[in-house]
Amino acid sequence: MKFGKEFTSQMVHEWQEAYMDYNYLKNLLKDLLDFKKKNAPLSEVAATPEGSLKRRISMYRAFSGLQSRYTSFKGSSGNNNNNNHEDEVILVNTVQQEGSQGHHQTMFLMSSEEGGEYEMIFFKRLDDEFNKVITFYKKKVEEVKDEADELSKQMDALIALRIMVDKPSIGMPSDQVMMDDDSTLSPGSVVPTHIRSPGGSHMEAIQEVEMTGEEILEEESTSGNREKEKRNLMRFRPAPIEILDNVKINIDPATPISTLKNVIRTSKANLKFSKDELKKAEEQMKTALVEFYKKLRLLKSYRLLNVLAFSKIMKKYDKTTSRKASKSYSDMLDKSDLGNSDEANKLIERVEVTFVKHFVNGNRRKGMKHLRPQAKRETHRVTFFMGLFSGCSIALVAAIVVAIRAQHLLEHKDRDKYMNNIFPLYSLFGYIVLHMLMYGANVYYWKRFRVNYPFIFGFKQGTELGYKQVFLLASGLSVLALAASLFHLDMDMDPKTGSYETVKELIPLVLLFVILLITFCPLNILYRSSRFFFLRTSWHCLCAPLYKVTLPDFILADQLTSQVQAIRSLQFYVCYYVWGNFKTRSNTCQDSEVYKILYIVVAIIPFWSRFIQCLRRLFEEKDSMQGLNSLKYFSTIVALVTRTLYDQKRGTFWKVMAASTSGITTIANTYWDLVIDWGLLQRNSKNPWLRDKLLVPHKIVYFVAIVLDIILRLVWMQLVLDIKDLSFLHEKAFLAVVACLEILRRGIWNFFRLENEHLNNVGKYRASKSVPLPFNYDEDKSM
Known part of the structure; x- marks a missing residue:
């Protein structure tokens, strides 16, 4: 595989715009190569094998002897230095600009040569790409440092909470730890090496691992392990429990009941030092560290891949121009923050040992399985x-x-x-x-x-x-x-x-x-993790708005809105096997008023779930678009009710109501699909009537999808127009065909909906999810 394709395949999807544009720089070198070929001397162009004329002339040169030539070469070190100086092609400097960080600028020293303007353009674009990459990298490094500081504070509180809940018997001399009647540590406890002061540098809160953790992990199998543990225990000092005075619990509601309690009281509760609180806090901290570790690995991959790309493009430049500029540029690259930064590596090591030490009881293999889960082999x-x-x-x-x-x-x-x-x-x-x-x-x-x-x-x-x-x-x-x-x-x-x-x-x-x-x-067979994910998300949809709305929740609820006929089939199971005589295939439950009411209720459940989800997001996120989205689903509920009533009662009034409500909701839903969910129909975009960025290379695919979505949305009108009264097709079969068409439309919608979501993440460089942290520091008290 060529490096360009490999480079693209290994990119972090959401950071594509921040990577060096390798293909663009490679095309500049192709233009330079084409220019050199067009302007090559006629004698070189006419030579049949490339370089054969040069070799033929060299055959007539005087032979100076093997030994003498070697000696003369060894003795010309001074000339070599001069030649090296004369052969310098580029000069890379760091230019400081007022009010901004310094940026790198490459000076091309051979601009007077023929074709030099092409090479000047290449180095100008190369500088732009390098400055873009290093600016993005520095920004991300600062972000992970800030996040590391926050995680350090969280670890402070977690360790203190462990001491308050577990009340451990540390086994240290009484002059180091004094336990009072309430089994709490005395205020005189000193902050240990693994707990930093509030003004410490990032991740110093977990630097206990650098003093004791690595020794324990490396020497578990040695004969002197017990002595090491004793020495480490003598150096151990517990965390200060005064931290908990300025901390409140910040655990998201896990059940509908806890959500209702928090609505009545407050979303931030004081610590009660219970085992349940400790367990939830530990789970959240584990999740936060895993996500932070993933982000660090992405940042490390970003740095290494870009360094390799710059090295490759400079070697390609040397090969194209027969110059030796890659050495100078590589030296600059090695001295830059991109080349010699090890912030991500240090944090990766500290997170690894911290996770192993504090969450898996020193079992490194188990800890690394959490931090680096392996994809299942196909x-x-x-x-x-x-x-x-x-x-x-x-x-x-x-x-x-x-x-x-x-x-x-x-x-x-x-x-x-x-x-x-x-x-x-x-x-x-x-x-x-x-x-x-x-x-x-x-x-x-x-x-x-x-x-x-x-x-x-x-x-x-x-x-x-x-x-x-x-x-x-x-x-x-x-x-x-x-x-x-x-x-x-x-x-x-x-x-x-x-x-x-x-x-x-x-x-x-x-x-x-x-x-x-x-x-x-419950057995671990047939993709248990995926089955439970589906069941958990389905439960969140049914219990809306008692759970915080996440993307999987409302995406699944959208899927269920396309399975109305399947939900009604489940209702028919109850009707057929409970209310009727299934042995003779005779039942009258469908004629009862209760069944007719339930026929409407079960159909509006997924739409009601989406309506409530939009309202919760409106109140939490203060996003007016969620309010409009809730109105769209409410109009769909009204249209569904009127259509069903028309089907049951008939009459001109219900037909007019069903036609008007179905027409309104069809227009609203179609517009929302194409413009909001898919991000298409943008008149002034680079791709007219589509959007600026497209993943599918063939634009016709998007226009076909737009037409299909409009046509399949018109299926909403089928009951009103009485198209189902076809002689060659049974009514139940026609309803099944209509339901299948809606499922097909939903499948098309899914692809472009997630494509648009992915491009939004790319635009915001969002490659890792934000995880709620267990503790909330009261800044007013801590000051």
Whole structure:
């Protein structure tokens, strides 16, 4: 792989604009090379093999002897120095500007030569790129230093809280630690080496590891380990518990009940020195250190990759111009903050040992698994079973089609009974499989176009599912559903199975029970981490607004708004197996008023969840756009209610209400999709009617997506226009087709929604998530 492609592939996605523009500088060198070729002397151009004329002339030169030539070369050191001085090509200086940091400026000393203006332009652009990179790097270094200071203060409070809660028996002489009646440390305790003073430098709060931690980790297996521990214990001094006087707990609500309590009281509670508080604080600190460690590794990768890129481009310059400028530039690079900075490395080492020391009881292997989780290896087994299940699904679909055609089931007298009672039960699994297939396709294209979907969704590193795993689950579920429906159909056609009426009708219910059992299975099988992430996010959606709204929460709620028909199918399961006589496929629950009311209520649940989520974000973030978004979802709820009432009651009034509300919400939702969620239709952008930055190289894809979104949004009008009254298609089948079209539209929406979110992160250089810290320092008391 060429370095340019490797350089791009290893970039931090969200920092792309801050990297050295290697391809642009390489194109400048190509222009320089083209100029040199066009203006090369005629004799050089006419030579058949390149350089052959020069070699032919050298063959007629006098031979000076091997030894004499070597001796003369060794003895001409002074001339070499002169030549080196004469061969200087560039001079790199640091120019100080008033009110700003110094920037590097390269002076090209051969500008008078032919083509020198091309080389001057190259070095000017090279300086611009270098100054851009080093400015960004310095800014990020200052950010991590500030964050390290904050983490140091948090560690101060955490260690003091541990002492207050655990009340440890440290085993030190009484003149060093005195325990009073309340088992608290005396105010005379001295700050240990691992706790810094408030004015200390960054991360000094965890520098205990430099004195004792590394020795313990390195000498665990040696015979003198106990003596070392004794000496370290004698030097140990506990943390000052007075820190807790200026600290309040800052733990986010973990349950709806705690949220309600905090709304009634306050979001910042005083410390009660309970084990529950300590456990939550430790979990938050672990998460904060893991994210901080990830940020440090990204910064380290950024520095090394840019240093390598500058080195590569200078070597390419030397090769293009036959000069020797890379040595001078490399010397400047090594002396710069980009070349010799080790701030990130030091912090990485300190975080590693701190995490191992304070959170995994000195087990380095376990600690590094938390800090550097390994991505799961893709195995051929996944590909094999995905192909196997996909082939089986196609074969089962073909078998069902053949059975329907062979038995003339479309003209059967019990066709309506089957479509009204059995078809809705199995269509539920079709909606789920189609949505999973769309998500798998999204994952494939997100990965192809370098959309950082694991970071956006907040997946735990190494647990996100790839498109093959998603397709494997989808194809496996389709095999179960299709096999069950074919078995059910076969029992319907076979007169010998008449005595098994109850068993036959319970097949869909058993299948649903199996799927729910797999979904809620606590065993570490079938991607437990992803299943629990889905369940936790679904619970947050149902309990909105009692949980803080995160991106996975409202993205999943948006997915559920496209699964209204699937939710109604779940309601029909209750109707079919509880209220009616499922053995004879006769039920009257659909005609009851209670069912009709619930038919509306269950459909508006996902839209209500999004409406409440928008209101909470409006109050917390003070973002007026969230208020407009909530109005959009409220209008959708009104349209859904009026459309359903029109379908149940008919009449001119309800038709006018359904048409007007559906028309308004269709226009509002379409505009929001294209302009807000996708960021498109910007008239003055670099790409007319799209946006400035696009990940897909073919612009036609965006215009096709816009047209499809508009067309598929018009499906909202299908009930009002009575398009479903088609003779060749059953009403239930038409509703299933409409539901599938909405799922397809949602799949298209997902790709461009996350692309826009990714580009927003890129624009803000946001490559790591912000993690809430457990403690809040009361600055007024601490001053």
